[in-house]
Amino acid sequence: MSVILTLLAALIATGACAYHRSSLRTWAIATVATTVVVGLLAGALWTTFILLVIELAIAVPLLMDGFRRKQISAPLLKMFTKVTPKLSETEQTALEAGTVGFEGELFSGKPDWHELLKQPKPELSVEEQAFMDGPVEELCGMIDDWQITHELADLPPEVWAFVKKHKFFGMIIPKQYGGLGFSALAHSAVLQKLATMSATVASTVAVPNSLGPAELLLHYGSDEQKNYYLPRLAVGEEIPCFALTGPYAGSDATSITDFGIVCKQMVDGVETLGMKLTFDKRYITLAPIATVVGLAFRLYDPEKLLGDTEDLGITLALLPRSTPGLEIGRRHFPLNIPFQNGPLHGKDVFVPLSVLIGGPHMAGHGWRMLVECLSVGRAISLPSNATGGVRAAVAATGAYARMRKQFGLSVARFEGVEEALARIGGLTYATAALSRATAAAVDRGEKPAVPSAIAKYHATEMGRAIAGDAMDVHGGKAVQLGPKNYAGRAWQGVPIAITVEGANIMTRSLMIFGQGAIRCHPYVLKEMQSLSIADYGDRLKTFDRALFGHIGFGISNAVRAFTLGITGSRIGDTAGDAYVRRYYRKLNRYSAALALCADTFMGVLGGKLKFKEKLSARLGDVLSYLYIASAMLKRYEDTGRPEADRPLLAWAFHECMWRTQMALDGAIRNFPVRPVSWLLRALVFPFGRREVPPSDRLGRRVAAIITAPGEARDRLTEWVYLTPTANNTIGRMNALLPDVIAAEPVERKFGKAQKAGQFKSHDYNGQLAEALQAGVINPAEFELLKRVRDGVAEFIAVDDFDAAELRAAVTRADRKKKLADAA
16 A cells, blocks of 8 residues: 555656646656655655656656757657658748737647736727717618619629728728728728628728738838828729639649749830739639739749749739730629629730839748738638628527517527527627637737638638528528518628638638647747757757657646546636636646647657648647637626626537537547557546537527627627618617517417407407407507517518519620620
8 A cells, every 4th residue: 555655646746747837857856755755654665765766767867958968859859850841931931920829828738818818908999989980880871782782783883982982991001101090900890890781892891901902012012112002092092902813723822823924025115124924813802893903923034134043932013904914804703792803814914023012122922921911811801701790690680580470479489499599699709709809919919820710710610600590590581582681692602701711621621720730839840940950059959948848748738638637627727707717727628638639649640640631620620619719708808707698608618618529539539540549538538528518598598698688689799780771671670679579478468368359350450459449458558569560570571573673684695695796
């Protein structure tokens, strides 16, 4: 017994040091001291002696820096050099672009929650709020989405004029250049509100403020280019587009086949140094109406007119629409969401080198320019548009489900509908927190490469799920297209957001974990970077420091994952109030599990992991859900820990944790080295999978929140255009919702009288008049029921058309004839 006690004490001391990430020296002292004290007290002298010999044999060589480097690190450095895949210039550029924020803490296995909570609360400035209350509100009042999507396939002239006049295209352009100079949060808020009225308008406003000429000019343009273009872009005098995607280069942007050849050509009698561009681009938003075209291509200098390099690499230029040879094709038609989108072509288009963004010295730097800017644009545009759409789904579906009656009950009371409403409310809470977090990161000066990929993927995927549930709850109302249908176009447009700015499949399987594993890991990038140090002594020192830090990091995460697993996440550092402390502890557990699995997968599979996309995708899901859950907890703190929001937070948090568990389980279960898989399962899930999806009871509370007016619903529908104007059905529905709820007890009283056969009339209005006359209801209740009946009748109505209205004005035969005539 004394032997077991001594061994157990030594293990506990070692584990405690690993759990708390003590230094190697502290670990050695604590373990040796514990062994001596417990061994002597227990009387296990020989056991104590043997353990001390083993402990000192391990600790002493490791504590002798020179010996450790020469005898341990040097051979490992040699091996590491051979097996580590060399990063391509493209991968190196992508890794170096951007910054690491709180996602790095989540990858550490021991997040510092106080770092998260001390981040400033994102808030609109007085000027930005005034813009939301003024021009944005006014623009929403002008939008008729049926007119845009069906009748014009474009914004009406007055809307184009309004967005230009009020500088909607210049939100990211500083005031010194005539722009609005708004924060990322304000940019996000504007897009969210516009998206609640029209995906077409929101997309049109988003593009000039996202990755494109304005942002590229701000970061890399010459003073001359900035002073000329930015004031014109701010007021819509110039309409920009950016041409990156082509038939053979989509998500793999580095495979651009479009090219430019540096050459000299006579222009107006003057020999001019420039380049001949040949390109074929498609899916270019705003291309049909653009006046200035940003173009990405690979630049070659066969005559070496610019230097000794022939293949200069990806390069970016700005071409005026009037450039001879630049052909802007006809429009694409993206799934009945007719934002301006089309192809661009050009063959041997000669332009001077002055059109290069930043000037000739920036030739070949295009990929770095793109990836550095992409993280900012991707963090705002699509996540914001998706968030606006799901907020509108809450407002519309919650109200409609309360109004629509089947079998004498509001459909909101049916458990099947209730389940869909719970998903809509819970996932909207998560989506709103996520988009707010990435906007806040941009406003803190970060370039959030990994969070922007998380936000783009998960905001649009949750948007897809919510759009599907909203369609299901609305039923036939959402299926029949027409001016009365506010849900159909949103459903049609879902795949657009899934596809653009990096297809979601690629974003999930290649980008989130692929970048996060190296960028966010505290040691992997340092180990890889050490290989490029020229001096061997410095290389060995750097590698040794990173290697043994990495080893200690791995041991710590194994101990933390196992300890937090067997204790059910009931111990450890935490933050927040009494209600959410358990949530922080649960995140601690899965953060350690993620770090452990990531280390193990990278260590065992090495460079092969990049080709195991399904494993990478699952680990990326874990990082994503941890980030989303953290964003929700930050939102809860920033809004003053409102008790009314707790059901929403709880539903969304448990959903995140259940998905985290399933992603970890899938990654471990499919790991190809089975003994390693078994060990990981024992450490990560010592008592099996214990997380469960949100309960039915919790879902009922969430459904109740979104189907009745209240402070939690108001926060969930923040930045939704709810003014009850003629063009805003959702706003009018929400204005009627309090009356609908007030009418419910009166309807029950009226219904009892109906069932009792008190009325002779068969139509509703006649029965209502009889109920008033018989004293079943009073005059105020009569007016309430009539007002609600008339309002609900409008909202459940659907459109119908004359057959001639549904025929295309221009048929395929007409188009073919027009093309033949033009040829």
